[in-house]
Amino acid sequence: MPHFVETLQQEAASAIARMREAAFEARRLHARAELMRHMLTTTRKVKDRPKAEAVETVVREWMDAWNLGRGDWPHIAREMEAFTEAFHDYANDPSDAHDARVAATAQGLEAALAQEGTSIADQMAFRSQCAHGWWDFVVPTPPDLPGGKPRPSIPAPRTDAPFWEAGCADFCR
Numbered sequence: 001m002p003h004f005v006e007t008l009q010q011e012a013a014s015a016i017a018r019m020r021e022a023a024f025e026a027r028r029l030h031a032r033a034e035l036m037r038h039m040l041t042t043t044r045k046v047k048d049r050p051k052a053e054a055v056e057t058v059v060r061e062w063m064d065a066w067n068l069g070r071g072d073w074p075h076i077a078r079e080m081e082a083f084t085e086a087f088h089d090y091a092n093d094p095s096d097a098h099d100a101r102v103a104a105t106a107q108g109l110e111a112a113l114a115q116e117g118t119s120i121a122d123q124m125a126f127r128s129q130c131a132h133g134w135w136d137f138v139v140p141t142p143p144d145l146p147g148g149k150p151r152p153s154i155p156a157p158r159t160d161a162p163f164w165e166a167g168c169a170d171f172c173r
Helices: 004-045 051-065 074-092 096-115 120-127
Strands: none
Touching (some): 004 051, 004 074, 004 096, 004 120, 051 074
């Protein structure tokens, strides 16, 4: 039977493992949710424009926020456009059918990014000007990220607050 100190060490190791899993899952879900929120907010701003113009505006703004040129991901451009078109349709008519299309095109984009060894969550966390400061504490942005650029707008964690309170820049809210 383990003694008191061994039991405490085992309990601590188990709690740390659960915390690590929860942090990875929270980052993944939060980064994905933040992209979806930004997409809906942005498409609502241009919903009354002609669809092609609105989609191009949103994709351009998205790529600017991620510090990528519009042509940097030509191999997934169609998925990005379909995803943005679905959000445009939803912004104009938030029906169950359009909601299902948003979800389906998000899955299509996720699959295209997975073929590149990445995900929506990672790209949002590593590239977006609207990333939350705490995400890098869970999975640091690779220093050799292709096309990576400094993101001084991302708030740094404060020494007087838990790390998960390091949110996004005010202009992203």
